Amino acid sequence: MSRTTCAPGSRKRSTWRWARPTWKRSPTRTTAPARSDHPRRRTLPPYGRFQTAPGRRLAVRRSARLATTGRAVADRAGPAMTPTPFQQRRRQPLLNEDYYLFYNDHVRTHTMADIEHALLHGELSDEMRWLEYRRKADELYEMMVRDYTAGQPIGEFRERLGAVVAxxxxxxxxxxxxxNEPAMPLFDFRYKDDxxxxxxxxxxxxxxxxxxxxxxxxxxxxxxAPDENDALIEDLLGKYLPDRPYLEDSYQPVPYGILLDATAQTPMEEKQEDIALFLDAWYPAMQGVGWYDCHKHQSPDGAGGHFxxxxxxxxxxxxLYEVDDTPFREHPHYPKDLADFARSMPRAKI
Incomplete structure (x- = not known):
């Protein structure tokens, strides 16, 4: 991907909106402070913001319904059953209790032990060694996020995140x-999973x-190659690291171009609308990643891989951009308590 830089306040971005059942590009957006000369940029279907022709629903609304429609799939429980403490505590209703208990115990007692045993093998090839370390990192990350989904206290994740990053x-x-490449990136930004x-x-x-x-x-x-070459990553890093570029493009414009709009110099209402649109578009756009729809395959013996x-x-x-999340904080994919935790203390400088 070619790198395109621009001066802060002058960025022009092409945004993406879910219009009818396909992604369509909206008119170019200018993010200069003065917006009186710029027409509103939305490209919306004629039937309203979140629906297509009468009788047809957009795929993005499926993601917003996960919290309600997934409960029967996740628990196979009738409406008259009293929720268990786990079901009351978890942050997303798609996580099955039996699957969670088995999987986390198995990862801690077997998977991680197998990885550590393999890493102690003196004749392990360089290729297998890095693959085992990547496997270890992915397991630690997914176990941490799975515990977050299960409703574990936020405070414990601060220390665990350090082990994940290490x-x-x-x-x-x-x-x-x-x-044999000292600057080889661990992640390939061209692939959505990474x-x-x-x-x-x-x-x-x-x-x-x-x-x-x-x-x-x-x-x-x-x-x-990805360093200083993705607008969303740079907008996040630029709040902490010096001399980061101000860029135009993302490696994954669908759906991240919508979230990128929320980092521009726009009124609060537009930022709120951008994030709300992104939340609705995010899960349908994840089709094709390894963990897409994995909640449907959970079983008491640990199958599924859902986190x-x-x-x-x-x-x-x-x-970071001081957006009031009141309009979208109840969205099933939005980690509202993490956002509240972030706001509970001042941002530290590096």
């Missing part, structure tokens, strides 16, 4: 040894006030 640093180190993970790894230290981990997360792709569907980046943008 594991990814180990994976990046041995990947560079294997590739892009979502790295955006989350940038967002979580912001929300959990582990600002000290932001340079470590940046080190995972520092000096590689939650969260837009940590939306909460990070709302926090």
């Amino acid at each position: 594991a990814y640093q180990d994976a990046a180190h041995f990947n560079r040894i294997f590739e 892009y979502v993970r790295v955006v989350d790894l940038v967002s979580l230290p912001i929300l959990l006030h582990r600002e000290d981990l932001i340079p470590a997360v940046h080190s995972l792709f520092k000096g590689g 939650g569907y969260w837009t940590f980046d939306a909460a990070a943008v709302a926090y």
Whole structure:
């Protein structure tokens, strides 16, 4: 992807909106402070903001209905059953209790032990070593997010995030040894699975006030092709790291171009609308990633791999750009309590 820089306040972005059942590009948006000469940029279907022709619903509304329609799938429980303490505590209703209990116990007692045993093997190849470290990092990350989804207290994730980032640093180190490339990025931003993970790894230290981990997360792709080449990543890093560029484009404009709009110099109402639109568009746009719809395959013996569907980046943008999240904080993909935690203390400088 070619790099395009611009001066702050002069960025022109092409945004994406869900119009009818397909993505359509809206008119170019100018983010200069004075907006009186700029027409409103939305491209909306003639039938209203969130629906198409009569009798047809947009796919984006499915994501907003996950919290209500997923309960029967997740628990196979009738409406008359009394919710268990786990069901009352969890932050998303799609997480099945039996699956959660088995999977977390199995990962802690078997999967992580297997990984550590493999890493102690003296004759492990460089390729297998970095793959095992990547596997360890992914398991630690997904276990942490799964515990967040299950309703565990936020405070404990501050320390756990440090272990997650350290594991990814180990994976990046041995990947560079294997590739014989000192600036080899651990993540390929062209692939949505990788892009979502790295955006989350940038967002979580912001929300959990582990600002000290932001340079470590940046080190995972520092000096590689994605570095200083993605507008959303730079808008987040630029709040903490010096001399970051102000860019136009994202590696994943669908759906992240919508969230990118919320970082521009626009009125509060437009920022709120941008984030709300992003939240609705996010899950349908994730089709094709490895964890898409994995909640449908949960079983008591640990099958499924579900750990939650969260837009940590939306909460990070709302926090950093001081967006009142009242209109969208109840969205099932928005981590409202992480956003509240971030606002509960001042932002630290690095």
